Amino acid sequence: MTSEFFGKTAIISGAAGGIGLSLSYALAEQGMNIVMGDIDNIALDNAANGLREKGYNVLTCALDVTEFSQWEAIVSSAKEKFGKIHMVVNNAGVGGTPGKVEESEHETWRWVMDVNVMGVLFGAQACIPSIKEHGEGGWVLNVASMAGMMGMPYAGAYCASKAAVVSMTESWVAELHPFNIHTSVLCPAFVKTRIHESYRNRQEKYAVAPDKRINKEKLMAGAKAATQAVESGIPANMLAKRVIEALISKQTYIYTHPNYRKVTANRFKAIDGAFEDAEKSDVVGHLVNDDIVTF
Ligand SMILES: NC(=O)c1ccc[n+]([C@@H]2O[C@H](COP(=O)([O-])OP(=O)(O)OC[C@H]3O[C@@H](n4cnc5c(N)ncnc54)[C@H](O)[C@@H]3O)[C@@H](O)[C@H]2O)c1
Structure with a gap:
């Protein structure tokens, strides 16, 4: 049976390595034309040559998602x-640098937010009109993270950016459903890639003035833990197979690490439990049976 992806075209951001490259291979294996975008032109050309050698239809374009x-x-x-x-796969993302909230560099927050959040918005805005225009339907796949499902100490920028991607996706699911566009959010835990070396592609516009830079020793302790976690992660090609499986069965939240369920369970229990405090409140408890506003 022909794959539902066969002969169709996907644009993938951050496709020169890691998860984006593995998704490029997996979607090409399904018969898709692959348009690979990345900020790193040399890595992009090398990556695309690998796909071409396998006979896949590939186009590369220089792309800074910001x-x-x-x-x-x-x-x-x-x-x-x-x-x-x-299809658009909003995959390009950066890990930022770990640090205490009061010491975080504003340029680092802007970099992480611009790439991880505005990059996803821009990708969706640029691609959705073209996906709608032919009426055949399609896919918007946003790459968030388990970090979008929980806060983590010293990683506020990354977690906030990924929570935004989860939230943006949830907002777009219903918006795009009438156009037969399936929208989903990928939330992996650790995957063996170069995410812990994201600074390699940090744009000049987010450079931090030397006197504002965080003390390197502090930075290295957090960076070492992140490196170890990423290097013990699952292989990116395992993640890519899981994504194909999940897209075929139209899953909205795509998890790659079922062992992390307890993390979201604890968080949702705490969020839900806090309503009990509000119900018992002398100030707002009387609102408990009022109608709610939905759109
Ligand atoms: N590796 C993990 O453990 C993990 C876990 C959860 C989520 N993620 C997410 O997966 C996505 C892919 O990351 P990865 O792990 O493959 O990392 P990676 O660093 O190996 O690959 C990221 C790719 O994005 C490109 N990129 C960086 N900035 C860009 C920009 N401004 N415009 C275009 N391309 C840019 C890089 O050149 C690189 O090719 C990211 O959104 C990341 O947050 C990764």
């Missing part, structure tokens, strides 16, 4: 080469 004009350019090149776009 620049909307570059998203417009990749969409236009993809349509010129393959005719239509059916």
